Amino acid sequence: MQNRLRAWTGLLLCLTAGCAGPTGDRTPSERAITLLPPPAPATPETVPTPMPAANLPTWQSLSQWTAARGWEAPRPSATVPVVTYRLVTGPHQWEFHAGSPVAYWNGIQIRLGFAPQWLEGDLWLHGLDLAKHIEPLQQPLRLSLQQPPRIVLDPGHGGSNTGTRSVVTGQWEKEYTLDWALRLSSLLTARGWAVTLTRSNDVDIPLTARVAIADAADADVFLSLHFNGAAGTNHAGGLETYCLTPVGMPSGIRREFEDDPQLVHPNNAFDEASFQLAVRLHRALLEHTGLADRGVRRARFMTVLQGQRRPAVLLEGGYLTHPEDARRIADPAFRQRLAEAVASALP
Ligand SMILES: [Zn+2]
Numbered sequence: 001m002q003n004r005l006r007a008w009t010g011l012l013l014c015l016t017a018g019c020a021g022p023t024g025d026r027t028p029s030e031r032a033i034t035l036l037p038p039p040a041p042a043t044p045e046t047v048p049t050p051m052p053a054a055n056l057p058t059w060q061s062l063s064q065w066t067a068a069r070g071w072e073a074p075r076p077s078a079t080v081p082v083v084t085y086r087l088v089t090g091p092h093q094w095e096f097h098a099g100s101p102v103a104y105w106n107g108i109q110i111r112l113g114f115a116p117q118w119l120e121g122d123l124w125l126h127g128l129d130l131a132k133h134i135e136p137l138q139q140p141l142r143l144s145l146q147q148p149p150r151i152v153l154d155p156g157h158g159g160s161n162t163g164t165r166s167v168v169t170g171q172w173e174k175e176y177t178l179d180w181a182l183r184l185s186s187l188l189t190a191r192g193w194a195v196t197l198t199r200s201n202d203v204d205i206p207l208t209a210r211v212a213i214a215d216a217a218d219a220d221v222f223l224s225l226h227f228n229g230a231a232g233t234n235h236a237g238g239l240e241t242y243c244l245t246p247v248g249m250p251s252g253i254r255r256e257f258e259d260d261p262q263l264v265h266p267n268n269a270f271d272e273a274s275f276q277l278a279v280r281l282h283r284a285l286l287e288h289t290g291l292a293d294r295g296v297r298r299a300r301f302m303t304v305l306q307g308q309r310r311p312a313v314l315l316e317g318g319y320l321t322h323p324e325d326a327r328r329i330a331d332p333a334f335r336q337r338l339a340e341a342v343a344s345a346l347p
Contacts (some may be wrong), residue, residue: 057123060229061098062087074123076158083118083294089138091295098122100297101252105137108283109295113249129306135159141280142273143311143347145220149344150194151178152219155181156226159204164229168326174202176329177225180317183223183339192342207303214308221277222312228319237322238292240315241282243274243297244305247263265306273311280345281313288341289334291318291325315342 015079040099049305059276062074062085071089084100098118112133115127125134136142148333152191157163163173178199185195189228196217198210205213214222230236245251251259267274275296282296301304305312317338328334 016122016333017287029096031345058127060127060130062116062123062125065125065130080176083123084114085123092137094134099331103133105279106283107187108286109293110279111252111295113252113298115247117120120309128246128249132249132275136272136276139272139276141276141347142292143220143277144345146218148192149221149347150196150217151188151218151221151223152214152217153181153185153188154198154210154222154224156224157200157204158199161204162234164227165322166320166326166330167323169330171330173227173229174285175319176227176320176335177320178202179332180225180335180338181185183336187339187343188346191346193346196320208307211304211307213284214312215308219310221346222304222308222310223281224302224312224314226316228316231262232320236294237319238294238316238317239282239285239289239326240294240314241278241285241296242270242299242302242305243278243296243312244271244302245300246271251300252295252297253299255301259300265300267308267312269311270308270311274305274313276314277311277345281342284341284345285315285317285338288337288344289318291328 006295064088067089071087074085074087076083077095077261079085080174082100085096085098087094087096092106096116097103101115102111102114103112110133112126112127112129113124116126116129117124141328155174157172157174158176161174165175178201181197185197188195194217196213196219198213199205210224217343227290228236228240243254244265245259245261246269247264248261250261278296282293285291299314302314305314318329320326320329
């Protein structure tokens with residue numbers, strides 16, 4: 001019996017699409033990972049995500065996977081409305097829902113690449129989710145920092161590239177992202193970070209130039225700061241945090257771009273550290289702002305992330321098209337909390 005009531009729906013037309021164009025080498029995947037036996041075939045409608053390429057790891061029994069690590073077995077915690085499993089890994093706790101890529105790590109929403117499948121009384125997770133989502137959160141943050149540590153802050157948009165518009169104040173995303181970055185820059189400078197901004201005034205910087213600025217600064221970390229927007233009658237609100245999609249995994253958001261899972265970008269060398277950092281940042285933003293949790297997500301099309309040779313994360317600090325989010329973003333004290341949240345999540 002398959003349950004997938006929590007289907008993955010409602011991918012939004014975030015207006016940061018305007019700041020992210022497709023680039024990248026179409027080099028084939030260099031990964032050669034041992035094939036593991038797949039679960040028994042499910043009916044087509046129970047497999048909502050595409051199957052991976054043949055040379056990538058495939059589905060694994062969660063109970064067998066945890067047993068091989070000497071971890072406590074996952075326990076079913078609910079069967080209605082969906083089959084739910086709880087996995088305790090030391091101090092951390094995961095919650096998985098059969099048929100839905102929406103999982104929770106210590107209560108924080110994480111969008112898996114593949115919806116877990118419930119078959120023959122066991123929950124099956126995709127090997128890429130185990131390797132790229134579950135394993136990294138068991139490990140210490142893998143940031144390699146110079147002395148002093150170097151960070152590039154990227155206030156999204158600028159100049160004629162306005163980003164989305166606040167439904168409350170009529171101000172543009174580009175204004176709020178710059179304000180957030182300047183506040184954050186002050187906090188991090190005071191803590192000993194060497195901070196470089198991709199822009200410090202109202203100019204439009206090409207996306208590839210933003211990557212080049214991070215290279216020139218020899219940055220240890222890259223953070224792109226944005227606010228979100230939803231089209232039409234979509235009234236979404238809350239925080240979203242993005243890092244680059246690992247090779248072989250489908251993206252949670254694609255916009256109008258082709259999502260070729262075989263593409264390898266330079267930033268894929270930092271998959272684990274980017275995701276660890278994204279979760280830390282997302283957790284801190286949730287705690288400091290109280291905005292709704294819309295999850296740590298994966299996107300492949302974001303040019304400012306693709307070419308980064310360092311851990312890189314893109315933050316969406318609320319929706320300017322959501323009246324309550326927009327009202328809060330208009331408040332300088334709230335934007336200070338956004339800056340404090342990010343600073344608190346960095347070492
Ligand atoms: Zn944006």
